[in-house]
Amino acid sequence: MSAETIRLRIEELGEAITERHFARHPELDARYGPIGRVRCREDARFHLQFLAAAIEARSSAMFLDYVGWAKVMLASRDVPVRDLAENLEIVDSVIRERAPDIDAARILRLAIERLDSMPSDVASFLDPRSPLFPVASQYLELLLHSDRRAAAEVITNALDGGASPRDIYRLVFEPVQQEVGRLWQLNRVTVAQEHFASAATQQIMTLLYSRIFGGEKRDRRAVAMCVGGELHEVGLRIVSDLLELHGWQTWYLGANMPPSAAVQMCIERRADILLVSATLTPHLVTVREVIRLFRSTEVLANAKVIVGGRAFRMEPELWKEIGADGYAANADECLDLADRLVS
Amino acid sequence: MRMSVSTWLTGSSPEGLAFTCDTSGNVLHVVHSSIGDTTVGGSLFDCLEPSSQTPCTIFFRAAVANGFARSMPLRLGAHELHCFGFRPDDVVRIVAVAEPRHAASIAEVAAQLSGDDGFRALADEIRRTHSIYDVYEDLARLNNDLVTAQRELARSIGELTRLNDFKNELLGMAAHDLRNPLNASLAFVTFLLEDEASFSDSNRLLLRRLKTSNAFMLRLVEDVLDFSAIESGRVRLHLQDSNLGEVVQSVIDTMRVVAERRRITIHYDVQPDLPILRVDRIKLTQSVQNLVANAVAYSPEGASVFVRITRDERNEVIAVEDHGPGIPADELPQVFEPFTRLSTATQSGERSVGLGMAITKRMVVAHGGTIEVASVEGHGATFTIRLPIPAA
DSSP states (O other): HHHHHHHHHHHHHHHHHHHHHHHHHHEEEHHTTHHHHHHHHHHHHHHHHHHHHHTTOOHHHHHHHHHHHHHHHHHHOOHHHHHHHHHHHHHHHHHHHSSOOOHHHHHHHHHHHHGSSSSSSSOSSSTSSSTTHHHHHHHHHHTTTTTTHHHHHEEEHHHHTTOOOHHHIIIIIIHHHHHHHHHHHSSSHHHHHHHHHHHHHHHHHTTTTHHHHOOOOOOEEEEEEEEOOOOOOOHHHHHHHHHHTOOOOOEEEESSSOOHHHHHHHHHHTTTTEEEOOSGGGOOOOOHHHHHHTTTOGGGGTTTTEEEEEGGGTTHHHHHTTOOSSESOOOOOOHHOOOOOOO | EEEHHHHHHHHHHEEEEEEEEOOBBBBBEEETTEEEEEEESSSSGBBBHHHHHHHHHHHHHHHHHHEEEEEEEEEEEEEEEEEEESSSSSSEEEEEEESGGGHHHHHHHHHHHHHOOHHHHHHHHHHHHHHHHHHHHHHHHHHHHHHHHHHHHHHHHHHHHHHHHHHHHHHHHHHHHHHHHHHHHHHHHHHHHHGGSSSOOHHHHHHHHHHHHHHHEEEHHHHHHHHHHTTTTTOOOOOOEHHHHHHHHHHHHHHHHHHHTTTTTEEEEOOOOOOEEEHHHHHHHHHHHHHHHHHHSSSOTTTEEEEEEEEEEEEEEEEEESSSSOOOGGGGGTTTTOOOSSSOOTTTTTOOOHHHHHHHHHHHHHTTTTEEEOOTTTTTEEEEEEEOOOOO
């Protein structure tokens, strides 16, 4: 059973997994009500999507990373780790019965075996050694209290106090955004708070635009896109704004752009570089499609593709296999890489 | 009219489709604004991409069994659509939309077009089940779009500012290079005209025209230089303690010579005890001179121009009033814009460069002051400069 087959039959497999889980635990219907099955189907679909992505990338580490993330997320919501283990067992058995696949079985076994030894906590992304640690902590607190105005003030005060826009992006926006994600994972903030923090940070970034977009420009052009309709846009925005600050001209396409439109934009803007970001590994399929389309476009023969985002984190060599010219783990790396690839 | 489902799907708008099926998925009736009521043959499943067959089956079964269901995105024909299904009776009402947030309104439209209340119930159900998470996602998307638009705006402003700076630099360079030869040429013509008698009448006339043109070009070049210097931020004010009355008096002394040629009287009225202001005398003189020169140029022969210095709560106020043709109301907002030429002509026949008022305004603003104009067409115009009095 290939990754493609899992994707094609994801609804059927998800249904079977849910049926089996509830058959084993009839008490769940009473505990969660009808929504229980809906959530279970959703979870099963997630497991299968991430499994398919891992099979395609030949990366068990990728699936282990997902399971590790899910373990922390579920544990902080009082779902015992054995429930996750059992659910993965059921995923394994359903796949074995319906369309066996050697890679799927191997990856699932590994995940189930390692589950217990995986950490049940995640370290904070705010580094007390950072010179802007006090700013970042205060900014985070204000965002979590939905005080956008005061949060913006913290940023403008830091700028007035001599912090560079680049440092604000790297040492405040970037780690705070990751930290909010971690706090959601740990069930310490709500979805509403998480959404508010992202939205507010994006708005507050616009306060810096007069400083970023007025600078000297070199003739270097980049188009940036998120794939898969993802809402995790802040990271890519940080990268493209920093490139702009670095003298590049950048066009930020956001997450709702179909691959063909993104490639068209690269042609129109005579882009030197296309930046593609993916947070969730199931969206790697779209990254492949974008790159395939990009490579088949003759006028873009000299242009380069840089990939980034959490989806690439576990497999440092995946960018080669996927057809990109490089991978950047963070904004700083991306600036260096972009300059190197174009010079 | 009968048509296959796939023909219908490819031929219609992907934004929203509404149709009914029997409980086996056979399409019974299509309600769609662009094609009206159409009887369609075939099954819902006929035109699905292979990857969408299973999800569609699950969606459809759920709609039939539970009464309401929504699908993952399905590939139908050339489109990727989210389906919402509702079965209050033997007929399943389905809307398929590219954007889930449009589903309820499409169902509402379908209800109106078909008169089928089942679609209205579907709209209600879609709204009822639209979860808080969908709202968050929609808001996040809207916010993303908004920020992207702000970003594009900032980028465009950055580019325009750069272009504007470049334009000013270019203008400045061109004007600078033109000034010296123009000065020389004006001096030559003036020199020739000192010996007027040695020229025939027609040549003398030509030389005078040449001199007028030359003087105009020189003024244009100097205005452009001033303007580009201001625009590129190269202007520094050399502030010194000054008596406003003296500054204005010096302008009037100069302008009286020009005014008297056309029998225009300049009335000057200064209130006593003017405070000492810190201003750049040369630039302020130039600003007031621009106003008085304009007032004289637009006044008919024999008219009066009034220049007054008064005081309000916080400012010294210099007003220059003429009784010329005035400025049409629709042109008032452009008076201080660069290269503006008003539709009314000067009475003196003098040509206007179109930069004087723009320069004046920028210089007054650089002093922390304001300038405004009031005019009724046919009844002259009054320009008012306000310069703040420093707190004691």
